Amino acid sequence: MPDFERLVADRLAHLALTPAQQREVIAEVSAHLEEFYRARVAAGSADPEGETLAQVADWNRLRRRIQRAKEDRMRKARVVVLPGLAALSLAWITFRLSASYLVQPFACQPGLTSELGLVADEMCTIVSANTPMYFAWLATLPYAGALAGVLARRAGARPAERLLAALFPAIAL
Amino acid sequence: MNRKQSVSSQIKRGSAELAVLSVLAEAPRHGYEIAKRIREDTGGMVTFDVAALYPILYSMETKGWVEGYWEESGSGRRRRCYRLTTEGKKRLQPLRREWRDFFRGLNRLTRFSDA
Numbered sequence: 001m002p003d004f005e006r007l008v009a010d011r012l013a014h015l016a017l018t019p020a021q022q023r024e025v026i027a028e029v030s031a032h033l034e035e036f037y038r039a040r041v042a043a044g045s046a047d048p049e050g051e052t053l054a055q056v057a058d059w060n061r062l063r064r065r066i067q068r069a070k071e072d073r074m075r076k077a078r079v080v081v082l083p084g085l086a087a088l089s090l091a092w093i094t095f096r097l098s099a100s101y102l103v104q105p106f107a108c109q110p111g112l113t114s115e116l117g118l119v120a121d122e123m124c125t126i127v128s129a130n131t132p133m134y135f136a137w138l139a140t141l142p143y144a145g146a147l148a149g150v151l152a153r154r155a156g157a158r159p160a161e162r163l164l165a166a167l168f169p170a171i172a173l
Numbered sequence: 174m175n176r177k178q179s180v181s182s183q184i185k186r187g188s189a190e191l192a193v194l195s196v197l198a199e200a201p202r203h204g205y206e207i208a209k210r211i212r213e214d215t216g217g218m219v220t221f222d223v224a225a226l227y228p229i230l231y232s233m234e235t236k237g238w239v240e241g242y243w244e245e246s247g248s249g250r251r252r253r254c255y256r257l258t259t260e261g262k263k264r265l266q267p268l269r270r271e272w273r274d275f276f277r278g279l280n281r282l283t284r285f286s287d288a
Contacts (some may be wrong), residue, residue: 024253025227025231027251027253028204028227028253029223029227031204031205031251031252031253032203032204032205032208032223032227033223034250035205035250036205036223044263050279054222055222055224056222056223056224057224058224061224062223062224064227065224066227066228066231068228068232069227069228069229069230069231069232069235070231070235071235111243140195162269172281
């Protein structure tokens with residue numbers, strides 16, 4: 001009899017599940033194939049191995065379908081949204097704390113506004129108070145994204161999910 | 174085309190769920206037994222190969238309709254069996270009703286029973 005366990009392990013090697021889940025899937029699918037093979041042999045099949053292997057026409061498709069079926073519905077929230085939210089919150093707190101010390105003193109310098117006159121002065125009140133802060137906030141987003149990516153990786157996210165988590169702070173706004 | 178495929182895949186998926194849940198409603202079984210039972214009881218009209226069966230079983234397990242557990246066979250081989258959960262039983266009742274109504278409607282439309 002062919003070594004079905006090895007065959008299944010090779011074909012489903014890239015299942016993105018926990019090692020325990022992966023072992024279970026391989027053991028279960030290979031047990032099914034073994035049983036099918038034995039039944040075909042008992043039935044006098046001329047090609048039991050061929051018939052058994054025909055049970056799965058496309059291993060990549062099976063791998064994707066198993067992956068989707070096994071996926072915990074809360075997984076996306078756990079590995080993408082939570083790290084993204086955590087990074088966003090941390091970035092926001094850090095930004096708010098530092099903004100008052102670093103950004104505001106440069107927002108509206110008295111010398112600059114007096115030279116530009118009233119209109120500029122009015123604009124300064126509106127724009128200068130917000131624009132530098134906005135750009136400073138934008139500047140924090142890559143760091144927030146990187147932090148979200150790191151947190152997502154620690155939560156067990158796959159590369160695509162890590163990217164999504166990294167983009168989350170920018171997308172969420 | 175997409176709508177056709179979508180309806181077709183919904184019918185396939187719904188009928189597969191009904192078949193698996195019905196078989197498990199009788200007794201807990203492992204994957205091979207489930208496929209064998211469905212094939213035998215439908216006279217070979219409905220068959221599940223490995224590629225079709227396990228994604229459905231795993232999906233049902235994730236939804237909490239069935240529960241998997243390992244048991245050792247007489248030959249010492251470990252096999253994963255599935256049993257219906259309370260949630261699965263609740264799901265099976267409306268599913269049976271829906272399919273019965275569906276076939277009744279189809280029967281009225283196509284006069285299958287007169288053919």
